[in-house]
Amino acid sequence: MNSALRRAAASLTLLALGGLFLAYAAVSMHFAQGGAAIHADGRWCRLHPEAWIREGNRRYYMELNAEAAAGFYRKAIAANPLLIGAWLALAESEMLSGREAEGRRALETLAPFLDRVSTWKWQELVLAHEVRDEAYFERCFNFVLRRLPHRVREASYMASSLWGGWAGAMPHVSEENRAVYLKELMRAREVEVALELWSAMTERPDGITRELRLRFSEFLLGQKRVKEARTVWEGFLEGESLGIHDGGFEGPPLGQAFGWRWSRQGDVAVERSMEAPHEGSYSLHLRFNGARNVSFGHVHQVVPVEGGKDYVLTYAQRSRNLTTDQGVALELSGSGCGGLKQRSEPLQGSSPWTRGQLSFTVPSGCEAVVLRVARKESLKLDSRIAGDYWLDSVSLKPAP
Secondary structure: OHHHHHHHHHHHHHHHHHHHHHHHHHHHHHHHOOOOOOOOOOOOOOOOOHHHHHHHHHHHHHOOOHHHHHHHHHHHHHHOOOOHHHHHHHHHHHHHOOOHHHHHHHHHHHHHHHOOOHHHHHHHHHHHHHOOOHHHHHHHHHHHHHHOHHHHHHHHHHHHHHOOOHHHHHHHOOHHHHHHHHHHHHHOOOHHHHHHHHHHHOOOHHHOOHHHHHHHHHHHHHOOOHHHHHHHHHHHHOOOOOOOOOOOOOOOOOOOOOOOEEOOEOOEEEEEEOOOOOOOOOEEEEEEEOOOOOOEEEEEEEEEOOOOOEEEEEEEEEEEEEOOOOOEEEEEEEOOOOOOEEEOOOEOEEEEEEEEEEEEEOOOOOOEEEEEEEEOOOOOOOOOOEEEEEEEEEEEEEOO
């Protein structure tokens, strides 16, 4: 008998709980669909304080009544103090209503929690921007630069609009975030501001990586600022003399700044080869597959020079079974300047390692030259080039 009563009591309890949960779910759905009114006594809103936030948002954005909105945000916070969105909304509505002290008090209450949650830090940044609080925005901005890489671009644009441009925002960037901001300046092609920031960064160069030096040099070169790109490049070299970089092809191509660059060409294999180099461990190897009459110029390097001076290019090359009347040669031309066009004698057939050189004068005002490994199209019937070409020990120095 007692057992049956206990089972019956348990069943009734479970049914009651089920009813409560069902009612709660129904009310939740009603609130989620936006159909619930805000009752004066707030009976249901105590279970769903998000409804008070929704009503506050309606008063704030639709009725433009920040004071009324603040009241609903306070009710939501009283029901659930962990609603960070309600705190931020309250701070914004208070500040825009002229009650700056109350708004700041709300933010001070939040501060210990916001520093631990990156998502809310972004909302805090947006709020600081909306209320035009520069000191507050600066703190949030540097947090985003340091911790939220996916938000850096948006935050930088907001900083630019708040402080009157990229240059105006730069003094507000903390030292630890300068490299991040420099990358945004490069992306936005803000050359002068980037150079100004770089000058400040070089005063304490310990935080500048070689990768950043290479990237910034490439950026400046792409913006036709050869002189400045050369200065940054010299820092990348770490004491290595200017001229041809890695003339022995001992490392992979940098693909940036004043390093080797090579692009893909379907009929020519380009690689660093360990097959009997002239010196060191590697040489550059081109293999033509004989399928087409190839016009090749896919390996090159931009080299910083001084205008009006004489230079000598020296190199070693060899070949094996290079066909057609158009062999492989080295070409020199000005980078962004005219008046220079030099070409070595093309190598054909089979040849052991031989040394070659080209002497030339850099035109006045020219700051860089382009060295290119090239092959011209043949005008003969048997024009499909096949065979192998190697290049090593490339050097460019001022003439004695």
